[in-house]
Amino acid sequence: MAANIPQTMRAIALSKYCKPNEYAVATLPTPSISNPDELLIKVHAASVNPAGQNDGGKDSFPYKLGYDLAGTVVAVGTSVTNFSPGDEVYSRVPGHLRGSIAQYALSTSSTTALKPKTLSFGEAASMPLAAQTALQSLYRGEAETEGGLRGKTVFIPGALSGTGSFGVQLAKNVFGARVVSTVSSGKVGSVGTLLGKGTPDLVVDYTKDDVVKEIGKGSVDFMFDTVGQTFKSLPLMKKGASIVSISTLPSGKLIREMQPGVPLWLKVMLDVVNWVIELWTGWSGVRYSYLHLVGNTADLEKLAKWVDEGKVKPIVGESVGLEDIEGIRKGCMRIFEGKGGVGKFVIDIA
Numbered sequence: 001m002a003a004n005i006p007q008t009m010r011a012i013a014l015s016k017y018c019k020p021n022e023y024a025v026a027t028l029p030t031p032s033i034s035n036p037d038e039l040l041i042k043v044h045a046a047s048v049n050p051a052g053q054n055d056g057g058k059d060s061f062p063y064k065l066g067y068d069l070a071g072t073v074v075a076v077g078t079s080v081t082n083f084s085p086g087d088e089v090y091s092r093v094p095g096h097l098r099g100s101i102a103q104y105a106l107s108t109s110s111t112t113a114l115k116p117k118t119l120s121f122g123e124a125a126s127m128p129l130a131a132q133t134a135l136q137s138l139y140r141g142e143a144e145t146e147g148g149l150r151g152k153t154v155f156i157p158g159a160l161s162g163t164g165s166f167g168v169q170l171a172k173n174v175f176g177a178r179v180v181s182t183v184s185s186g187k188v189g190s191v192g193t194l195l196g197k198g199t200p201d202l203v204v205d206y207t208k209d210d211v212v213k214e215i216g217k218g219s220v221d222f223m224f225d226t227v228g229q230t231f232k233s234l235p236l237m238k239k240g241a242s243i244v245s246i247s248t249l250p251s252g253k254l255i256r257e258m259q260p261g262v263p264l265w266l267k268v269m270l271d272v273v274n275w276v277i278e279l280w281t282g283w284s285g286v287r288y289s290y291l292h293l294v295g296n297t298a299d300l301e302k303l304a305k306w307v308d309e310g311k312v313k314p315i316v317g318e319s320v321g322l323e324d325i326e327g328i329r330k331g332c333m334r335i336f337e338g339k340g341g342v343g344k345f346v347i348d349i350a
Contacts, residue, residue, distance in 0.1 A: 011102030013062035020332035030104045036079035037108045043071040043349045044121035046100040049129050064099030070124035080109045088115045092128035092295040113300030116307040126314040126344035131303050133293045134167035137244040141222035144242040150176035152221035157182045157229050162344045164226045165315050172199045173311040180215050182206040194315050239285035249273050250290050315343030322349050
């Protein structure tokens with residue numbers, strides 16, 4: 001370990017599988033580079049996503065949390081040529097390097113990019129997983145929609161959610177789509193302020209209005225399902241339209257690629273569920289697929305460019321410090337219970 005890098009660090013780490021109301025801050029050894037493509041990053045901020053701990057019984061403890069970060073490179077592996085110590089970066093760290101809610105974390109050169117110049121570390125940390133997920137979903141929609149998404153109607157529920165807010169902005173400002181979305185009554189007035197006037201083109205209060213009636217039956221070309229509305233939204237979809245979801249369940253084949261130790265019975269069950277969803281949506285003439293994020297530098301570089309051009313901006317709904325364990329527990333518990341509020345929950349590490 002280099003002289004200016006401490007031997008130990010503070011991090012959110014679990015001693016057992018538990019709910020967020022039992023999370024704790026621990027003192028752990030500072031990670032060190034063990035592979036040529038790795039970076040050691042001094043973390044300035046990290047963000048929290050719904051995907052948290054894996055309770056499949058295959059992990060060791062202490063179990064570090066977090067996949068999103070923004071910070072400063074302090075060391076690089078022998079094969080890294082695109083980053084140097086001192087670079088300000090942001091990253092969605094690969095699963096095997098999980099542990100971004102810490103003073104130091106490892107990532108790889110292929111899943112890291114220079115931080116958007118116009119953003120704070122906290123704002124940048126809110127982006128990697130959610131923004132890349134939205135972008136990759138829209139890329140798939142672009143490929144599956146005849147003529148692409150420009151000028152087409154795209155439905156992205158949850159305009160002010162972490163992933164939904166990026167999806168709405170990207171669909172409107174980058175892909176050139178007509179975007180429709182939903183929020184609850186208390187958030188309607190904040191949409192234009194936070195996302196920009198006219199983004200989305202139409203926002204529906206799902207707690208008061210009939211979403212199908214307001215948007216229009218059979219009017220949607222592509223849907224990015226962020227909140228588990230795939231079946232309920234089928235009346236909105238045109239024949240030949242497509243839905244990409246991140247809120248249903250992955251197929252058994254995909255889950256085994258993500259987690260090779262998943263038992264066969266679970267794989268079979270998930271494959272059956274996926275088959276039923278595809279069959280159900282197919283009866284309506286709609287293509288359906290589940291998306292699993294593949295983090296990469298190219299997407300992060302594009303997102304940074306669009307941010308600096310003013311086309312996309314992150315929404316940080318709340319931020320707390322690393323040592324504010326009660327604040328962390330409350331914020332993570334809201335996400336665990338599906339009550340994430342507005343934008344992303346960020347943890348300042350400094």
